[in-house]
């Protein structure tokens with residue numbers, strides 16, 4: 293029985309994907325055709341935008357939502373869409389007399405279903421928050437009609453397929469959260485040319501080389517953790533010096549290539565490159581991150597002595613470099629390295645280090661450094 297239900301959902305999601313793909317070919321379709329729900333003849337709406345919102349929300353509820361265990365959409369009945377749970381109306385910015393659907397927030401709804409093309413009818417939407425649901429399939433291309441959308445949070449759902457290019461066509465988008473889904477393949481380089489303030493792509497199946505225009509992005513927060521990039525951080529990172537606050541690259545397959553431009557990140561407070569294959573010494577350029585508070589380089593293949601200037605960074609609160617092959621730690625590190633923050637290295641006179649045999653074996657055959665510009669990583 294369980295198996296049969298699961299199969300049904302998979303089949304329905306596949307069908308949704310087909311419908312959506314069809315919509316992509318003709319984004320300008322009008323929605324009055326098949327699929328969309330009918331509006332009762334006698335109902336009066338204050339404006340055609342409210343009528344459109346009704347069609348969008350009812351089509352979603354009636355045709356594309358298969359399970360709503362918390363009954364969030366139970367009161368999605370009748371023409372007064374502003375009274376629906378999770379639907380928020382506000383006056384239009386350019387005409388305060390006209391009310392429009394400005395937000396849909398179904399966070400933590402545990403709702404199963406997909407996003408139908410009719411959601412493109414919610415043309416005044418500024419916020420779409422769907423985190424922690426069971427929406428599946430791909431994003432309809434019609435979402436590019438959401439010219440005012442500012443925040444899109446689709447995290448912790450079951451979306452699949454290629455990076456949803458439609459988000460590159462939303463002129464007002466500033467906050468993009470796609471984490472904890474099953475998106476796969478490359479992330480388009482155009483993403484880093486968009487005026488986004490926050491990008492969360494972590495815990496997907498993206499696989500790409502970080503493009504050289506990465507530094508064009510004006511983000512303050514970017515989390516790419518738990519995807520597969522291999523390769524390097526590009527030198528253009530230096531162009532993020534005035535804006536970047538937090539960058540998390542945990543478990544992204546980065547290998548030895550932190551460019552010296554990381555030292556230009558003077559506003560960064562959180563820098564985490566743990567669980568990668570970074571090799572060679574920790575670049576002394578890290579000491580240029582004057583505001584860094586959380587610095588995590590644990591679980592890499594780093595060697596040499598920790599640069600004293602890094603441990604003396606004025607705001608450093610938590611510097612973690614466990615599970616590397618460092619051989620020297622200046623005394624000034626005691627202030628910022630938490631207990632256990634230096635364990636499993638090759639540090640003399642420190643507790644919980646690797647065995648002499650492990651260290652000897654590593655240094656007898658250190659990892660090949662794959663990039664010629666490794667030379668840039670040498671301490672000055």
Ligand SMILES: *[C@@H]1O[C@H](CO)[C@@H](O)[C@H](O)[C@H]1NC(C)=O
Nearest residue numbers: 360361362363364365366402
């Ligand atoms: C949702 O509605 C159904 C049917 O009315 C009811 O059995 C169920 O307990 C409700 N669930 C919640 C979380 O209120």
Ligand SMILES: *[C@@H]1O[C@H](CO)[C@@H](O)[C@H](O)[C@H]1NC(C)=O
Nearest residue numbers: 369370371372373374375376
């Ligand atoms: C919608 O909400 C308004 C304001 O709370 C209320 O006056 C109105 O009766 C509600 N309409 C319906 C159909 O529930």
Ligand SMILES: *[C@@H]1O[C@H](CO)[C@@H](O)[C@H](O)[C@H]1NC(C)=O
Nearest residue numbers: 507526527528529530531553
């Ligand atoms: C910053 O951007 C400019 C213009 O796009 C480019 O010429 C320059 O090389 C970039 N700086 C770095 C450090 O990449």
Ligand SMILES: *[C@@H]1O[C@H](CO)[C@@H](O)[C@H](O)[C@H]1NC(C)=O
Nearest residue numbers: 564586587588610611612630
């Ligand atoms: C330091 O940071 C690591 C991860 O980067 C975290 O696991 C640990 O709890 C933090 N320790 C303190 C004392 O904040």
